[in-house]
Amino acid sequence: MRFNNKVVLVTGGAAGIGRGCVEVFHAEGARVSIVDRDEQRAIxxxxxxxxxxSASAILHACDVADSVALEKGIEHCVAVFGRLDCLINNAGIHPPDTPIEQMSMDEVRRAFDINFFSTYVASRIALQHLRTTRGSIVNISSMTAVLGQKNSAAYAATKGAQLSFTKALALEVAADGIRVNAVLPSNVDTPLMRAWAGTLADPESALKRIAALQPLGRMADPAEIGRVCLFLASDDASFITGQGIEADGGAALDY
Ligand SMILES: NC(=O)c1ccc[n+]([C@@H]2O[C@H](COP(=O)([O-])OP(=O)(O)OC[C@H]3O[C@@H](n4cnc5c(N)ncnc54)[C@H](O)[C@@H]3O)[C@@H](O)[C@H]2O)c1
Incomplete structure (x- = not known):
């Protein structure tokens, strides 16, 4: 029970990796706040x-690109549970496979609003509460931050921004006892992965090819990423800050 009597807020916590985090932390005793635009799933x-x-989970339905609504979500969590020990910035989108010249700047800005600015804003708001608990932030970046991804320049750039933000913020708040880390998954079997594969030619064989990219021969299960987040948020990782943990099933090996 590594998160007994502690509180975690997970953006995009209703499905995929976010849900994996919510389940793993909850099983370790945490009270959880799910911030997600999919209200029905969150309910x-x-x-x-x-x-x-009982009384172990709440939700706040909002689009994380709406800074005011996101702030309300964090304040709601602290008002109900009285504290915040970990913020997981997970909500994100992956625009369809699109060459750079065919992607509109509105789509690029939307990707940054959801994937990066929500991370920036939520972290900024959460710090005052994390100072009290000497808590931590975990940002769900991606291996695309360090490896790139064809026809996904905007997406990869949002994930790179999360990684460099992680390192810079870790420096800024270390003296307050707050740790900031990132997790860089390669391919995880989530609704987003399946929707994105659906934008490729022949989605079924694309999913097989994507699984084979990992020497372990498969995609990750969302709970496997949740367990990395739990480790980073727990006292087991008390000397780890500013790191980007590559949870990639070996995908970057053997180049
Ligand atoms: N699936 C992968 O292979 C993979 C790999 C690397 C990184 N990631 C990152 O992990 C994160 C989660 O991805 P996933 O695959 O679990 O996605 P998903 O689409 O399966 O689940 C995302 C959840 O976030 C919510 N969400 C999306 N946009 C939102 C918004 N604007 N406001 C509020 N809630 C929103 C959705 O409703 C959903 O519940 C993303 O940041 C993604 O970039 C995923």
Whole structure:
């Protein structure tokens, strides 16, 4: 029970990797706040968690690109649970496979608003609460931050921004006892992965090819990424800050 009596807020916590994080932290005793634009899914997940342990889960339905609504989500969490020990900046989108000249600047800005500016804004707001608990931030970046990805320049750039932000912020808040880390997954079997594969020619064989990119021969399960986040947020990682942990099933090896 590594998060007993502690509180985690997960953006995009209703599905995919975010849901994996929510489940893993909850199983370790955490009270969880799910911030997600998919209200119905968030309601369903919170109800399930509360039936396992009463008063252990809340939700705040919003688009994380809306800074005011995001701030309300964080304040709602602290108002209900009285504290915040870990912020997981996970909500994100992957625009369809598109060459740079065919992608509109509105789409690029939308990707930055959701994937990067929400990370920046939520972290900025959460710091005052994390100072009290000497808590931590975990940003869900991506291996595309360091390896790139064809026809995904905007997406990869948002993930690179999260990684460099992680390092710079870790420096800024280390003296307050706050740790900031990032996780860089390669391919994780989530609704987003399946939707993105659907934008490629022949999605079924694309999914097989994507699984084979990992020497481990498969994509990650969302809970496997959740367990990396739990480690980073727990006292087990008390001397780790400013790191980008490559949870990639070996995908970057053997170049
Ligand atoms: N799936 C992968 O292979 C993979 C790999 C590397 C990094 N990532 C990153 O992990 C994160 C989660 O990805 P996933 O695959 O679990 O996605 P997903 O689409 O399966 O789940 C994302 C969740 O976030 C919510 N969400 C999306 N946009 C939102 C917004 N604007 N406001 C509020 N909620 C929003 C969705 O409703 C959903 O519940 C993303 O930041 C993504 O870039 C994913």
């Amino acid at each position: 369903g997940l919170a109800a399930e968690l509360n039936s396992r342990r």
